[in-house]
Amino acid sequence: MKKVIHRKLSKNILGLGLIVLLIFTASLSAQEGDPAKGKSLFNANCAACHQLDKKMTGPALRNVEARLADEQGLDRAWIYDWVHNSSGVIKSGDAYGNKVYNEYGGAAMTAFPQLSEKDIDDILAYTAEVKKEAPAAAATAAAGTAAGATTGGVSNELVLGALAVLFALLAIGLILVNKTLRRFAEAQGVELPEASKRMPLWKAFVKNQFLMLVSAIFLLLASAYFVYGYFMQVGVDQGYQPVQPIHFSHKIHAGDNGIDCKYCHSSARVSKTSGIPSVNVCMNCHKSIYEYNGETTAEYTKDFYDAQIKKLYAAAGWDDANQKYTGDSHPVKWVRIHNLPDFVYFNHSQHVSVAGVECQTCHGPVETMEVMYQHAPLTMGWCIDCHRTTNVKVEDNAYYEKIHEELSKKYGVDKLTAAQMGGLECGKCHY
Numbered sequence: 404m405k406k407v408i409h410r411k412l413s414k415n416i417l418g419l420g421l422i423v424l425l426i427f428t429a430s431l432s433a434q435e436g437d438p439a440k441g442k443s444l445f446n447a448n449c450a451a452c453h454q455l456d457k458k459m460t461g462p463a464l465r466n467v468e469a470r471l472a473d474e475q476g477l478d479r480a481w482i483y484d485w486v487h488n489s490s491g492v493i494k495s496g497d498a499y500g501n502k503v504y505n506e507y508g509g510a511a512m513t514a515f516p517q518l519s520e521k522d523i524d525d526i527l528a529y530t531a532e533v534k535k536e537a538p539a540a541a542a543t544a545a546a547g548t549a550a551g552a553t554t555g556g557v558s559n560e561l562v563l564g565a566l567a568v569l570f571a572l573l574a575i576g577l578i579l580v581n582k583t584l585r586r587f588a589e590a591q592g593v594e595l596p597e598a599s600k601r602m603p604l605w606k607a608f609v610k611n612q613f614l615m616l617v618s619a620i621f622l623l624l625a626s627a628y629f630v631y632g633y634f635m636q637v638g639v640d641q642g643y644q645p646v647q648p649i650h651f652s653h654k655i656h657a658g659d660n661g662i663d664c665k666y667c668h669s670s671a672r673v674s675k676t677s678g679i680p681s682v683n684v685c686m687n688c689h690k691s692i693y694e695y696n697g698e699t700t701a702e703y704t705k706d707f708y709d710a711q712i713k714k715l716y717a718a719a720g721w722d723d724a725n726q727k728y729t730g731d732s733h734p735v736k737w738v739r740i741h742n743l744p745d746f747v748y749f750n751h752s753q754h755v756s757v758a759g760v761e762c763q764t765c766h767g768p769v770e771t772m773e774v775m776y777q778h779a780p781l782t783m784g785w786c787i788d789c790h791r792t793t794n795v796k797v798e799d800n801a802y803y804e805k806i807h808e809e810l811s812k813k814y815g816v817d818k819l820t821a822a823q824m825g826g827l828e829c830g831k832c833h834y
Contacts, residue, residue, distance in 0.1 A: 436521070441529030444522055448515060451691065456534060458726055459691060461512065462503070464530045475499050479527070486523055488514050638744060644776035645738040649718070650711045651775070652703075658770035659697060664762045671751040671762075679737055682719045689715055693723055703773065740777055741766070748832050757803075758821075759796040764789075783832075790826035794818040 445453075445464075452460035471477040477499065485492050485500065489512040492500040504511060518526075588595060608614055656662045665671055670678035695708035716723055720732035743749055754760040763769060767778025779785060797803045797819070810819055825831065 436524035436526070436528030438525070438529045438532050440522075441525035441527070444518070444526050445529050448518065449526065452512075454691075454693075455530060457693065458724070460510075460726065461507065465534065467530050468527050469531070471499075479524075482527070483520055483523055485512070486514075486518060487516050490514065639780050639782055640742070640777050641780040642776055643740055644774055645740065647738055647775075648736050649714045650703075650707070652708075653769045653772045653775055655695075655697060655708075664769070665755070671755050673752050673756070675748075675750045675752070677751050682715065682732070682735060685715055686719050686721065690721070740775055741781065743781060746833055748834055757800070759800070760793075786832070787822075787827060790821035793821055795821055795824060 449464070453462070453464050455463060455465040457463055468479060468482065471482070481492075489500065489504075493504050493511060585595065656667075657664060667680040667684055668677040670676060689712060693712060695705055695712070699705050699708075715721075715735075718733055718735050720729045721727075722729050754765075755762070765779055765781075769775065769778075795803060795807075795818075797807045803824075806824060807819060810823060811817060814823055816823075820826070
């Protein structure tokens with residue numbers, strides 16, 4: 404009977420221990436958090452001011468819980484209070500909270516009462532992850548792949564060289580055949596015409612007046628054509644692609660990140676010119692974006708893009724290590740690409756804001772351009788053709804209501820082109 408009692412007691416103790424172990428494991432797992440969810444929460448709530456491995460508006464957060472525990476003796480409960488209401492922690496007289504507050508210029512961290520303790524656990528789990536070196540390795544592998552692709556194919560120089568050798572062999576073969584046939588004719592007693600008795604081809608051509616007249620007319624027409632083509636290209640810089648002091652990729656900014664053209668070129672809405680963005684506009688984003696983590700090529704590597712951001716920091720006088728401006732700034736000497744003659748008047752606001760013309764209509768697919776270039780010829784004929792074929796946007800456009808009502812009756816159409824609204828008058832562009 405006693406054996407049975409002891410046996411049941413042992414089973415009960417084991418079962419209770421298992422339950423306690425499961426509860427402890429579950430609580431430990433819950434306490435540790437989910438790094439994947441934490442990454443999403445970090446990017447949505449923390450990334451504007453914090454990075455994992457770099458000081459920004461706020462301190463770096465890699466292993467922040469372990470560092471606070473080791474250096475300050477603070478536990479996770481303190482982190483909960485700080486995230487939920489940092490101002491309250493500071494006002495309570497907390498020593499470390501006030502130290503951080505003073506270190507970062509007296510700016511209190513934004514309160515996040517909407518984040519639960521489970522959310523904070525997930526974020527801390529993400530910050531506790533070991534730093535990965537995958538992007539650099541991937542960039543190296545991509546560069547190696549690109550280099551292999553470059554060396555794997557047959558180059559154009561090799562093909563041209565082979566063709567040159569082939570034509571040289573063919574010419575030598577023809578010369579040898581000619582000599583062989585002459586020797587054979589001499590051996591057979593065949594008399595060949597003397598070269599001295601034959602009139603040179605150029606003399607026969609000069610004596611033929613008809614051929615001379617036709618040749619003269621052809622040369623005059625060809626010369627006029629090439630001279631006309633040369634003068635028509637004066638001042639036309641289509642395809643112009645200068646090297647800028649700082650490499651700016653429209654493909655990354657306007658394409659990959661979808662930044663609106665008018666965010667940087669804001670004066671295009673209200674001014675004659677589109678304007679050159681100031682360095683401060685760049686720093687709105689790049690104060691936080693200090694390195695490039697997108698796609699790379701063999702020519703444009705991560706190190707290349709990171710070096711361009713460093714040039715921007717130097718121009719702005721930004722000390723990235725201490726997250727403050729030094730005052731030692733200088734303007735970026737951008738090279739102008741699109742440049743109309745001085746006697747031409749073009750108003751960006753008239754086209755962008757009033758007419759609703761997209762930037763790509765004149766500047767081409769800038770969202771695909773790694774290096775910006777002049778897409779359109781920007782000639783007078785090109786502008787006139789656009790005015791003749793483009794219907795003016797009149798829907799919900801009070802600027803054109805009255806003139807559209809009158810001219811639509813005059814021409815008997817619902818849509819009006821810029822030409823029908825006076826877009827071909829000389830004074831519109833030349834004044």
